[in-house]
Amino acid sequence: QSVLVQPPSASGTPGQSVSISCSGSRSNIGGNTVNWYQQFPGTAPKLLIFNNNQRPSGVPDRVSGSKSGSSASLAISGLQSEDEAEYYCAAWDDSLRGPVFGGGTKVTVL
Amino acid sequence: QVLMQESGPGLVKPSETLSLTCSFSGDSVGAYAWSWIRQPQGKGPEWIAFIFSSGTVSSNPSLKSRATLSLDTSTRQLSLRLRSVTAADTAMYFCARSEMARIGVFDVWGQGAMVTVSP
Numbered sequence: 001q002s003v004l005v006q007p008p009s010a011s012g013t014p015g016q017s018v019s020i021s022c023s024g025s026r027s028n029i030g031g032n033t034v035n036w037y038q039q040f041p042g043t044a045p046k047l048l049i050f051n052n053n054q055r056p057s058g059v060p061d062r063v064s065g066s067k068s069g070s071s072a073s074l075a076i077s078g079l080q081s082e083d084e085a086e087y088y089c090a091a092w093d094d095s096l097r098g099p100v101f102g103g104g105t106k107v108t109v110l
Numbered sequence: 111q112v113l114m115q116e117s118g119p120g121l122v123k124p125s126e127t128l129s130l131t132c133s134f135s136g137d138s139v140g141a142y143a144w145s146w147i148r149q150p151q152g153k154g155p156e157w158i159a160f161i162f163s164s165g166t167v168s169s170n171p172s173l174k175s176r177a178t179l180s181l182d183t184s185t186r187q188l189s190l191r192l193r194s195v196t197a198a199d200t201a202m203y204f205c206a207r208s209e210m211a212r213i214g215v216f217d218v219w220g221q222g223a224m225v226t227v228s229p
Contacts, residue, residue, distance in 0.1 A: 002153070002154045004154075035214075035215050037155075037216075043221070043222075044204055044206075044219035044220065044221055044222055045155065045204075045216070045219060046219070047215065047216060047217050050212065050215045050217075051212075051215075056217065088154055088155065090155075090214070091214075092213075092214045096170065096171065097168060098157045098159075098160070098168065098170055098214065099157045099214035099216075100157070101154040101155045101156065101157070102154055103153065103154045104153075104154050
C-alpha cells in the first residue's frame with residue numbers, strides 16, 4: 001500500500017485535458033513540495049514536475065502541477081497519444097526522512 | 111549527458127544477499143545524493159536509501175537495516191547489498207541521483223535491473 005494515494009486510472013480523448021489527484025498527509029505533501037514522474041512500460045520513471053509546479057527542461061508547458069494543503073494535482077492539457085503512460089506523485093516525508101511515492105495513475109488516451 | 115546503469119544477478123535465493131552495482135558518468139559526484147529505488151511489478155516505486163560522497167547513508171526504516179550502500183567516487187560506482195531477502199524483495203531496482211539542493215527529487219535514473227527472489 002503506497003503512502004500517497006492516487007486514482008488507478010484516468011482517460012481522455014486527444015486534445016482534451018486530464019487531471020490526476022494525489023492525496024497525502026501533513027508529514028509529506030502537507031509540509032513539503034510535490035514531484036511527479038512519468039513512466040512508460042519497461043522504462044525508468046522520468047521527472048515531469050518538481051517543487052509542485054516546476055518543469056525540467058524539455059517538458060512541455062501543457063503539463064502543470066499544483067498543490068493545496070495535503071493534496072496535489074497534475075494536469076495535462078491538449079492530450080496526445082504520447083501522453084499515455086503511468087504517472088506517479090512523490091514527496092519528502094518528514095516521518096520517514098525520505099521520499100514517498102503514490103501507487104500510480106494509468107492515463108489512457110481514448 | 112549523465113548516464114546511470116545497474117548490473118547484477120537477476121535471481122537470488124531466499125535468505126541470501128542481493129548485490130547490485132550502478133555505474134554512472136559525469137563530474138561533481140559530491141554535488142549529488144545517490145540512491146537506490148525499487149519497484150515491484152504493477153506498484154509504485156519505493157525509496158531504499160541515499161548515500162552521499164561523505165559516505166553518510168540514510169535508509170528506509172521499512173528495510174529494517176538490511177540494506178548496505180557504498181559509493182566509490184573514483185570509479186563512479188554505487189553499490190547495494192540487501193541481506194536476508196524474501197520473495198517480497200522481488201522488484202525492478204533502479205539507481206538514481208538527486209541534486210543536493212533537492213534531495214528526493216530524482217532527475218536521472220538508470221534503466222533498472224530486475225531481481226527475482228526464488229529458490
